[in-house]
Amino acid sequence: MTPLLELRGLTRAYGSLTAVSGVDLSVLPGERHALIGPNGAGKSTLFATVAGTLPATAGTVLFDGADVTALPEAKRARRGLLRTYQHSSVFLGCSVLDNVALAVQRVHRVAHRFDRAARRFRRTEAEALRHLESVGLAGRGADPAAALSHGERRQLEVAMVLAAEPSLVMFDEPTAGMSAAETERFAALVERLPSELTLLIVEHDLDVVFRLADRVTVLHLGQVLASGTAEQIRADDAVRAAYLGSARTDDLFTGGTP
Amino acid sequence: MSAAERTQAVDGIRPRRTAGKAVVAVAVLLLLAAAPLVLGAYPVSTMTRILAFAVLVLSVDLLTGVTGLPTLGQAAYFGAGAYTAALVGIHLTSDASVQLLAGLVAGLVTAALTGWVAVRARGVVFLMLTLAIGESVHQVADTWSVVGASNGLAGMPPITLFGGPPLLAAGFVYWWVLAAAVVVFAAVALVVRSPYGRTLRGIRDNEARMRALGYRPALARYGVFCLAGAVAGTGGALWAAHARFVSPGDLGFEVAALALLSVVIGGAGSLWGPCLGAALVLLVRDNLSAAVGGHGPLVLGLVFVAVVFLLPRGVAGLAAGIRRRKEGLS
Numbered sequence: 001m002t003p004l005l006e007l008r009g010l011t012r013a014y015g016s017l018t019a020v021s022g023v024d025l026s027v028l029p030g031e032r033h034a035l036i037g038p039n040g041a042g043k044s045t046l047f048a049t050v051a052g053t054l055p056a057t058a059g060t061v062l063f064d065g066a067d068v069t070a071l072p073e074a075k076r077a078r079r080g081l082l083r084t085y086q087h088s089s090v091f092l093g094c095s096v097l098d099n100v101a102l103a104v105q106r107v108h109r110v111a112h113r114f115d116r117a118a119r120r121f122r123r124t125e126a127e128a129l130r131h132l133e134s135v136g137l138a139g140r141g142a143d144p145a146a147a148l149s150h151g152e153r154r155q156l157e158v159a160m161v162l163a164a165e166p167s168l169v170m171f172d173e174p175t176a177g178m179s180a181a182e183t184e185r186f187a188a189l190v191e192r193l194p195s196e197l198t199l200l201i202v203e204h205d206l207d208v209v210f211r212l213a214d215r216v217t218v219l220h221l222g223q224v225l226a227s228g229t230a231e232q233i234r235a236d237d238a239v240r241a242a243y244l245g246s247a248r249t250d251d252l253f254t255g256g257t258p
Numbered sequence: 259m260s261a262a263e264r265t266q267a268v269d270g271i272r273p274r275r276t277a278g279k280a281v282v283a284v285a286v287l288l289l290l291a292a293a294p295l296v297l298g299a300y301p302v303s304t305m306t307r308i309l310a311f312a313v314l315v316l317s318v319d320l321l322t323g324v325t326g327l328p329t330l331g332q333a334a335y336f337g338a339g340a341y342t343a344a345l346v347g348i349h350l351t352s353d354a355s356v357q358l359l360a361g362l363v364a365g366l367v368t369a370a371l372t373g374w375v376a377v378r379a380r381g382v383v384f385l386m387l388t389l390a391i392g393e394s395v396h397q398v399a400d401t402w403s404v405v406g407a408s409n410g411l412a413g414m415p416p417i418t419l420f421g422g423p424p425l426l427a428a429g430f431v432y433w434w435v436l437a438a439a440v441v442v443f444a445a446v447a448l449v450v451r452s453p454y455g456r457t458l459r460g461i462r463d464n465e466a467r468m469r470a471l472g473y474r475p476a477l478a479r480y481g482v483f484c485l486a487g488a489v490a491g492t493g494g495a496l497w498a499a500h501a502r503f504v505s506p507g508d509l510g511f512e513v514a515a516l517a518l519l520s521v522v523i524g525g526a527g528s529l530w531g532p533c534l535g536a537a538l539v540l541l542v543r544d545n546l547s548a549a550v551g552g553h554g555p556l557v558l559g560l561v562f563v564a565v566v567f568l569l570p571r572g573v574a575g576l577a578a579g580i581r582r583r584k585e586g587l588s
Contacts, residue, residue, distance in 0.1 A: 051470070077472035085470075091463035093527075094456070102460045103471050105453045111473065112481065114452035121453060164471050 010059035019045040021222040034213035042222040051083040080167035088153040097141035101128040103163035151182030294429030312536040313493030317486040323526030326462030331388030334395035335365040337509020339494025354417035365491015373483035400506040410505030525572025
């Protein structure tokens with residue numbers, strides 16, 4: 001099976017600091033792939049580079065068989081590569097329904113129509129409501145998004161991303177800052193997602209990681225330390241060493257003094 | 259209560275509120291339409307100017323309140339519409355509908371030509387670019403002899419409608435301007451409620467998220483910039499239809515700043531709020547100013563400071579707060 005997402009030697013440097021260095025990674029269609037690693041391992045940078053939020057310094061991003069390295073974020077999103085943000089990022093001044101409808105109306109190609117009121121686009125409205133229901137936010141559609149709790153905003157983000165009809169969804173630390181109950185609800189929500197959907201999750205909570213992921217890749221100092229099934233990763237000595245802090249942090253600065 | 263029932267309950271509130279809004283809208287329209295029957299020529303002429311200025315303010319609100327792009331350049335497109343309508347009136351036809359259309363097209367084309375640069379920026383840079391556009395167009399109007407340079411463009415004959423006699427009475431001009439302004443208001447309201455309006459609010463709230471959802475925000479911003487140019491141009495044509503004289507001062511910095519001030523006072527993002535703001539600003543500048551020894555701008559400044567501190571979301575925000583409190587009690 002050809003991978004849906006393939007990274008070849010992906011590198012991203014900020015000046016002399018190489019945050020992501022020569023990462024090779026492939027994610028098969030339908031796979032639930034978790035990306036873990038200690039703070040500063042380069043997870044978020046890798047994420048932003050794959051999504052197109054940041055341009056890559058070197059290397060290739062292949063998505064669905066095509067080279068998307070040079071494409072801007074919006075074009076990758078149109079091809080079905082969707083991301084969420086580490087800090088929930090919704091449209092706070094809009095209603096909850098509008099948040100989801102923004103994703104739906106782009107897919108339905110009516111985002112620039114102004115010949116009728118938005119609620120007269122029945123198909124778009126119905127689809128947005130369906131996505132709200134699927135994440136458990138039915139009935140909150142008319143509320144302003146700013147009135148949602150942190151956990152509910154995360155649920156709303158899932159609805160927005162799903163409404164954009166993705167083939168790969170990348171979650172950046174989705175349970176960060178959530179209460180135990182909210183984390184549980186979120187994990188259950190992710191488990192219920194359609195099985196053909198491919199997921200790439202950056203996550204700190206290892207319970208969540210081992211519950212959701214088929215495969216786990218460990219990133220350390222910008223490089224892939226280990227990649228395998230959840231069981232293999234749990235038993236890996238190098239991973240343990242990285243997490244318990246025996247690594248030398250001065251390895252972070254590869255360029256030396258300028 | 260199940261989720262579906264709750265959705266219905268939320269939907270159930272809407273028709274009643276919409277009906278209430280419709281009653282208020284019809285009442286306001288009837289009052290506005292009846293004004294020339296009870297008021298003298300001078301107040302009617304003041305109201306005509308307020309209506310034309312309110313159309314300009316709507317265009318500023320479309321950019322500032324709906325899309326989140328504070329602008330000081332809309333007076334340029336207002337002026338382009340006013341000068342074009344006046345030129346059409348002097349050289350081609352006195353038909354007000356042709357002048358209106360010409361003003362609309364002039365605003366649209368000027369915005370389309372100059373907006374491509376402006377929409378690449380955001381925030382303060384956008385504000386400064388629109389200011390530069392406004393000042394440049396003002397400079398052209400102030401020096402170009404074809405449009406009368408600093409003397410302004412005079413000699414525009416009274417407007418006619420559909421081949422009828424010239425409209426000399428202030429009341430008839432007022433009714434024409436009112437009808438046109440209502441149509442523009444309805445059109446802007448439709449845009450705000452449409453999927454495109456939703457796209458614009460999305461850009462205002464979180465542009466990075468829009469890109470992550472696959473949008474090209476620059477394109478949508480350019481679209482609304484052209485649209486706002488057309489609205490401002492229409493306002494300019496209405497202004498010319500009433501004043502029958504256009505001068506460089508009509509598209510100067512002061513007009514642009516007062517339009518932005520009206521939006522802030524009225525409540526950015528609401529449509530009726532900024533229209534009220536427009537009325538307040540023009541009344542203070544043109545009518546109250548004489549009563550306070552020419553210190554109208556000082557009064558406006560105090561109003562502005564008071565609004566920023568007491569009503570951060572403008573007059574419309576105040577009304578929304580009262581409505582929420584009522585619902586909370588009932």
